[in-house]
Amino acid sequence: MTERETVGFIGLGLMGKPMALNLLKAGFPLVVHSRSRGPVETLALAGARVAASPAEVAREATVVITMVPDSPDVELVLAGANGVFEGVRKGAVLIDMSSISPVVTRRLSAEAAGHGATLLDAPVSGGEIGAIQGTLSIMVGGDATALERVRPILNAMGNPERVIHIGESGAGQICKVCNQMAIGGALAVVSELMALATKAGVDPAKVREALLGGFAASRVLEVHGERILKRNYKPGFRAGLYHKDMGIAMETARSCGVPVPVSAVVAQLVGAMVASGHAGDDYSGLAQVLFEMARV
């Protein structure tokens, strides 16, 4: 069954390009479309067919993956002029791997159903490195049967143990929101405590070492803590995109009627990071905002 799938891939950015290359490596016939020419050429050289529009991708593919920055981009690619919905085959599975609003996801899922297709939301975690190595975590919302059909495709881009069905349509995006909130809270307090240690005359590297041995241990303290110690904020995952994600988190929490006072402060600090010209830095550079406030 899987061998007969033709996969369409729309959006060959920092994440999408290596993900699409991993699909080719795994042997899937691939049709691609992207606004930027460079990555399209790379994929063509690697063996992908090139389509002139999302509609054309959809006409050729049984499974269509989208990986674009934000909700309006997904809306345009799926429901816009020359969009996927204009060419989509009956029975196709659409997999939106972008990180977007769960509300928009659910609306587009209903529209897809109207065209005889199934939309899964399948945002990822793991960054550019995870995309390149094919070790992404993939949080899937939507029809479980459709997920089983496309699981071999997702397994080619992610860690098969971390391709997880979270729940119905939108649940993948809700999970991604939760992921970004968890990381943000940890990142902000690691930044705060490193500012405090430094200003108190205590070696923040020693503090990190001690904390990693106990209940305070986290991947953020381990990986981003190291970046913060070295003040190395080369992306990685850009703060501008993280700011978008925290915006979705705030909007989602508000629409669900859930007060999130700590995440709200984190979102404001991420906003301060972007406002002060650090949108292109890695999001671990959030520490700069706290360090600047404390003159560390």
Added chain:
Amino acid sequence: MTERETVGFIGLGLMGKPMALNLLKAGFPLVVHSRSRGPVETLALAGARVAASPAEVAREATVVITMVPDSPDVELVLAGANGVFEGVRKGAVLIDMSSISPVVTRRLSAEAAGHGATLLDAPVSGGEIGAIQGTLSIMVGGDATALERVRPILNAMGNPERVIHIGESGAGQICKVCNQMAIGGALAVVSELMALATKAGVDPAKVREALLGGFAASRVLEVHGERILKRNYKPGFRAGLYHKDMGIAMETARSCGVPVPVSAVVAQLVGAMVASGHAGDDYSGLAQVLFEMARV
């Protein structure tokens, strides 16, 4: 050298009692004092001598450990009437393992030096279970030579790999403050995201599972996340003591001139937990504050 040390132990509470028992098990001659009679009798039966006051403990011991709730308690036990400083031997090492203000620690350290003794601050992490199992993390501030002298004693209570010299006097307490900030931030956002997932109709257990595989992974999500899912808030580590710790964190950050906006909100939420009658719950019960706000 170590075999000749007589260890004094003051404060046989939830943490102190099992820590003192581990010293006996390791073969150290032990003199104890505590306000509560029950634990004193337990220690006496296990082979410890009982002293009538902290001063008497200090007269008999070459190393004196204090493990009491807060800064005023340590001040009273060391510098108060019949306190350690009244009986302390020249060359003694005092180890305060309580979690208290770094400012108070530094003042008491200078006083101890005036009596010919050395005070180390050595707060712990790992809770009652760590105290019982002898696997505590111990964050040490003060003279490095004194630490090497008492290291075998600390190793009997903690994980030897996690008995870490952080820096000069007060650095252990600063590190403990950092530890509590890191845990608090993680705990608050885990609570927020579980409230959000639940209210959005997504299984928070699935979300936890997915997040544990990626960058959002933390010991807090793993251990306290499980408690929150089961709504099991039996202590463990009481919220009342955590509230005290976050108070020290706020005071320390303020006195160092370090804005800690995220930790400040966490401290307020912990205050709300205590104010709403949950001081006796495990601190992971912070989730209740967020869940109540969202009517989850």
